[in-house]
Amino acid sequence: MTKVVDRKPLSFYERTYVPALWEGLKVTARHFKRSVQGHNTAKELGEGYYPEVPWRVSEGYRGAPYLVRDQDGHTKCVSCQLCEFVCPPKAIRITPPGPDGPPADRPNAEKMPREFEINMLRCIFCGLCQEVCPEEAIFLEDHYSLTGLTREEMVFDKERLLKLGGVHAGTQKWKNKLEEAAAQESFPVATH
Amino acid sequence: MFETLFSDPTVQFIAFSTVKILVVFGVVMTFVAYAVLVERKVSAFIQDRVGPNRTAPPFVMKIPVIGPFLVRCGIFQPMADGLKFILKEDFTPDYVRKVYFWLAPAIAVIPAFLTLAVIPFGSQLSAGPGAQKMVIADLNVGILYTFGIVSLGVYGIVLAGWSSNSKYPFLGGIRSSAQMISYELAMGMSVVAVFLVVGDLNLGKIVRFQAEHGWMILYQPVAFLLFLVSAFAETNRLPFDMPESESELVGGYHTEYSSMKFALFFLGEYANMIASSAMMVTLFLGGWSLPFLGEPAGSLWGGLLHLGIFVAKMLVMLVVFIWVRWMLPRFRYDQLMDLGWRRFIPLALANIVVTALVLALVDGWGKGT
């Protein structure tokens, strides 16, 4: 359903830019006056400014990817390395335990990573690792202010990622992924 | 000994000129720094933000009442900015043409300051035959000198664009040379009508004429508008900031520059803004005169008052520059050229012809000969 907007030809006066300029000056002057009188959006919303008042992260924000633990405090990650493969900037590096490495710390898993590193300087926060993870072990959380003084400091290791990630209870394994896949299938793709 | 030396007119001339140059340079440099702050504050206010309001040395916040107010105004921000520019790494990419890469920022900055030499900032500081005129060089061809120097300013940008040896700066340089040549024409032609009315090229005499007969903007409103818009184009300010347009050319001609070399371009832009504001005030807004204050000053205080009037008018023009920036989107390049060549130049020519006709046909209008 297209709506045709009728464009009236501009009059000579309008084509000299003068009315547009005048209106523009009026708008900007109005905002300037309001600000000088002490109005500002942050105050009117009853909030302060960033360093003092932390930014309110909205729902669905994709911040830094962290590893999460399950309700028993066990590592969810099983070192399948799917996220490492899918990561576009190759920010993730996983060292698998190998044949004689330490066993997984939860009973129904075969293994867990010996080391799991995310280079936050490489990470582009795309969320593909979260999407691909079959164990729901990695999530993009609401952490938006990542700073460090050295490059080494910005490579987060397993301990740090687990500590920052917190606990996500109840693994659904492939259930959620299946639902998502089904939703993709039934999505109204253009049919011929 | 000292007095005999100082009574020599040449020595006097040199001494006074040196003092004037140093004062003007110092004042303009300060203005440039604070013009940046004003720009940031005004733009913040127009967009409902707060602007720089934190930077301060630690002891300032301790001063009661005034301290926090100064900090909120961002008074210390320009100093922090300057310090940052000096301390940043001065990076010269490997692939640039070194000589021109180093020369370009200097070439961009110098013309802006040279223009200020002919601007009459005030009348004089004392009465009598020995009175010093408040202008560094009282040239008979003042305005032509200005145009000559301004036209040299293109080289800084063009050479920066070319010597960076990368595509965005190059595009910026090319755009700027075309844009500046086009608008120089419109600007020069708009001013011709002013000279027809006054009958002199000396900027001091133009101000004197306005002090006696009323501001030039009343006689030549079309010329003023043309000059104003061309000045926006010549100083690369929005809506004509084609040479640097951040959103399409990254940074335009100064993409590859960092640290103090970038700061020089920045300084040049604001110095240019100040110079063209001063020019507009001199040519169209009566210079140091007010409608009821037209006589050259007879005392020190009168002279300082005239200086103050000039600076106040200049600041108003600067704020207009900044104000317009936050109101108009950037022109498309072909529209910019179209506006310059097909609207402004014919309009300026028509303005010259009409002015000349009126001067020739109506007796007693303008000075004539």
Add this chain to the structure above:
Amino acid sequence: MPEFTDLLFFVFAGLTLLFGFLCVANPLSRNPVTSAMFLVLTIISMAGLFVLLHAFFLAAVQILVYAGAVMVVFLFVIMLLDLKEEARRKLNRVALTAGVLAVSGLAAILVRAVTAARPAALALKAGPLAEGDTAPLGRILFQSYLLPFEILSILLLVAMVGVILLSKKDLR
């Protein structure tokens, strides 16, 4: 102080010659942009010579028109061309001889003209222009030399029309 102006004359004349030489035969760089920039410097030092002659108007116009407009367009074109071949090109012997011949011819004419001229008469004639104001210059241009001036303007107009004609792709 006459000695000081004389000294300045030699400074500006020397600079003009030096920059002119560097423009055509720069031993350090064969880059056309460098040559163009030296031409700009030559023009500016020539403007300095005009100032010494009190011809302020000519000096200002020299910088405004040649250094500020014509040379920028030059630079514009040079930058858009492929410079590498030009920078690599060796001096052509035929071109060099032709150039030397042309320059010596011009120099011969100049020497002849300078020796033939009577300085006293020249100084007398140039009198009213000495102040360098624009009004006397305009009066001379539009009264004594009106015809040559108008012919020159027509020449420029013809050139402009020619350019428009050449740059128009489809002539109807």
